[in-house]
Amino acid sequence: MSRRILIAGASMGGLRAAERLRASGFMGEIVAVGDEIHMPYNRPPLSKEALASEVTHEAVAFRLRPAVADVTWRLGVPIASADLAAGAVRLADGAELAYDGLVVATGMRPRRLPTPGPARGRHVVRTIEDARTLRGELGPGARVLVIGAGFIGCEVAATARILGADVTVVAPEAVPMRRPLGDDLGAALQRRHEARGVRFLLGRTVAAFFGEGRVAGAELSDGTRLDADVVVEAVGSASNTEWLDGNGLDLSDGVLCDNALRVEGRSGVVAVGDVARFPNPRYDDVARRVEHWSIPTDTAKRAAVTLLADLGLGAPEPAPFAPLPTFWSDQYDLRIQSFGAPALGADDIRVLDGDLDGEVVVGYHDGGALVGVVLIGLPSAVARYRAELMRAPVAA
Amino acid sequence: MKVVVDMDVCKDHGQCVFSAPEVFQINENGRLVYVAEPDESLRDAVEEAADVCPLQAITIED
Numbered sequence A: 001m002s003r004r005i006l007i008a009g010a011s012m013g014g015l016r017a018a019e020r021l022r023a024s025g026f027m028g029e030i031v032a033v034g035d036e037i038h039m040p041y042n043r044p045p046l047s048k049e050a051l052a053s054e055v056t057h058e059a060v061a062f063r064l065r066p067a068v069a070d071v072t073w074r075l076g077v078p079i080a081s082a083d084l085a086a087g088a089v090r091l092a093d094g095a096e097l098a099y100d101g102l103v104v105a106t107g108m109r110p111r112r113l114p115t116p117g118p119a120r121g122r123h124v125v126r127t128i129e130d131a132r133t134l135r136g137e138l139g140p141g142a143r144v145l146v147i148g149a150g151f152i153g154c155e156v157a158a159t160a161r162i163l164g165a166d167v168t169v170v171a172p173e174a175v176p177m178r179r180p181l182g183d184d185l186g187a188a189l190q191r192r193h194e195a196r197g198v199r200f201l202l203g204r205t206v207a208a209f210f211g212e213g214r215v216a217g218a219e220l221s222d223g224t225r226l227d228a229d230v231v232v233e234a235v236g237s238a239s240n241t242e243w244l245d246g247n248g249l250d251l252s253d254g255v256l257c258d259n260a261l262r263v264e265g266r267s268g269v270v271a272v273g274d275v276a277r278f279p280n281p282r283y284d285d286v287a288r289r290v291e292h293w294s295i296p297t298d299t300a301k302r303a304a305v306t307l308l309a310d311l312g313l314g315a316p317e318p319a320p321f322a323p324l325p326t327f328w329s330d331q332y333d334l335r336i337q338s339f340g341a342p343a344l345g346a347d348d349i350r351v352l353d354g355d356l357d358g359e360v361v362v363g364y365h366d367g368g369a370l371v372g373v374v375l376i377g378l379p380s381a382v383a384r385y386r387a388e389l390m391r392a393p394v395a396a
Numbered sequence B: 001m002k003v004v005v006d007m008d009v010c011k012d013h014g015q016c017v018f019s020a021p022e023v024f025q026i027n028e029n030g031r032l033v034y035v036a037e038p039d040e041s042l043r044d045a046v047e048e049a050a051d052v053c054p055l056q057a058i059t060i061e062d
């Protein structure tokens, strides 16, 4: 009898899961349900090159391999709930779908500020629609207030500057991108932004937005009043797991998985991408979510094997799953690349090569051992440092 | 197998190099160079390289 695997979430993780199920020999039916109306697309350009030019689905869509041509995509409809014991989900339009295997790939959504004030003119960046609306309001002279100094906030600040906007970043941290880069590198990147005209008001939060019907500015926690035409909230994200409520899962931060990406002891249910919280024996046994672009691809490869083994359609993989986290960010002409887990080496940060105000390699150490590397530029050094991180033994 | 990298899109991230070092390399100037017609036996590696390209600049034409 033909089996059905249901993929919840039709973005990068969902697409990679479909590809890997086929690559691992699954011949049954694959149905992917996604609440966005689009076929899977690539998000990183939405704060970078696509936001700087024109935001179209065509420009950011993932190519579809022939192997996934027969996947059924049910788009524009969210999954409302799941009954894992019964092996079925219910869609918001009332349809019920039974499955033999389930892939959780519902990712994250931007956190919104609870701050009072008008809602119009306040943006987030996660979807094509978000980026398109924001793009329409960015232009020469627009006064843009970015709330949050993490990677997405800093990328949006850079892109808005490139488009000629007047940009201010407000955040509670003392330096931008402090986690995971650390104080010195964060401060060095702040200087690069300032040299290009971005203003930082750090150690502060927004107390209220003001304006009639549309945001016209913000009042900060220290009493500063700032006029603004556009506000971008880049203050982190929340997991899309409400549809899994009521199944007794640990959903306190994404969905808790074992090292093989199986949802905590639930045979036939796996998770991939941003929403999967799994232990990485390359570091320790603490389960963590990793919001890096490399993770949907890495986790899908492993989760497909786990799921097919649970369904009796393949052999389990005995080796531990120990991906090397990989992240990048482009701001102006700066290429920031991160390998490994800098956050785990935050107490012992050393400049390994170059200098902080030019091209640089920064190493993050735990117990004297290199656990993460961040490079600004220096493309020819990437391979060497990555190899060094890969050499560290992984506990079985 | 024929590989095409859109060099207007490529930003020399070099992720492809880790997946298929026989096909993709970063030269001493930090720029991507690649073998346009690699051996069929490298297909899996090249497909992985195409997957992990942040700019999605790599296409495999047959």
Ligand SMILES: Cc1cc2nc3c(=O)[nH]c(=O)nc-3n(C[C@H](O)[C@H](O)[C@H](O)COP(=O)(O)OP(=O)(O)OC[C@H]3O[C@@H](n4cnc5c(N)ncnc54)[C@H](O)[C@@H]3O)c2cc1C
Pocket: A008, A009, A010, A011, A012, A013, A014, A033, A034, A035, A036, A042, A043, A044, A045, A046, A047, A077, A078, A079, A080, A105, A106, A107, A108, A109, A125, A126, A127, A152, A240, A243, A272, A273, A274, A275, A290, A291, A292, A293, A294, A296, A326, A327, A328, A329, A330
């Ligand atoms: C603006 C931006 C820039 C980024 N830049 C970088 C970068 O430079 N480098 C980097 O490494 N990473 C970057 N990332 C992170 C990277 O894009 C993510 O790690 C990646 O998108 C995760 O993919 P995913 O499939 O796990 O989750 P998502 O892409 O979030 O996909 C989840 C999908 O599930 C859908 N969904 C949610 N709930 C339901 C439901 N109940 N029913 C049906 N569908 C549902 C969602 O709408 C979405 O389409 C960036 C992210 C953003 C937003």
